Amino acid sequence: MKQFYKSKSLLRLSFLFIVLFSVVSVANSCKDDDDEEFTDHMVQFEVKGSQNVVPKTIVTQVGTSQNTMYNTVQTPITYPWTSGEFFVNSSQSQLNLAANAELPNADSELIVTIWIDGEVAKTDTVTGAGVKSAAVAHSFLEL
Incomplete structure (x- = not known):
């Protein structure tokens, strides 16, 4: 037992x-x-063009929040256009910037840029005459 x-x-x-x-x-x-914890980043959107470029529309998007600006008499858009610096938490994941403009000459340029923490994250340049569009996107998520 x-x-x-x-x-x-x-x-x-x-x-x-x-x-x-x-x-x-x-x-x-x-x-x-x-x-990793989400972190804040200093972001700035920038749209610029060569001389005599006539802006039509600028669209910005942070996460799901979109803002569209039209070039009208009441709200004119002048080049170079910048959003000013603002903080974005990396949990927002996606930044988008798009613009279109009337380019007068074959060598005219439209340039859109996303700046993050003082450095160029994404940029796109279109060249030519007529109505042209440029767009860039940046994601904070690593795939």
């Missing part, structure tokens, strides 16, 4: 050890997760 009692205690002790080891393992694995 003593032998049976000892093996039962050993079984309980082994079970307790396995449960304790499992809890410690799970706690350590959760502690080692390297989830």
Whole structure:
């Protein structure tokens, strides 16, 4: 009977050890997760064109928030146009900038640029005559 009692205690002790080891393992694995926190970035949109370019529309988008500006008598758009600097949290994931304009000559240019933390993140240049469009997009997500 003593032998049976000892093996039962050993079984309980082994079970307790396995449960304790499992809890410690799970706690350590959760502690080692390297989830990066979202960070704030200084962002600026910029649209510029060569001489005599007539802007038509500028569209900006941060995350799901879109803003469209039309060149009208009440709200004229002048080149170079900048949004001014503003903070964007990287949780917003997506930045978009698009513009179209009337380019007078074959060598006229329309340039759209997204600046992030003082550096050019994305830029697009179109050249030619007529109504031309340029667009850039930047994602904070790493795929």
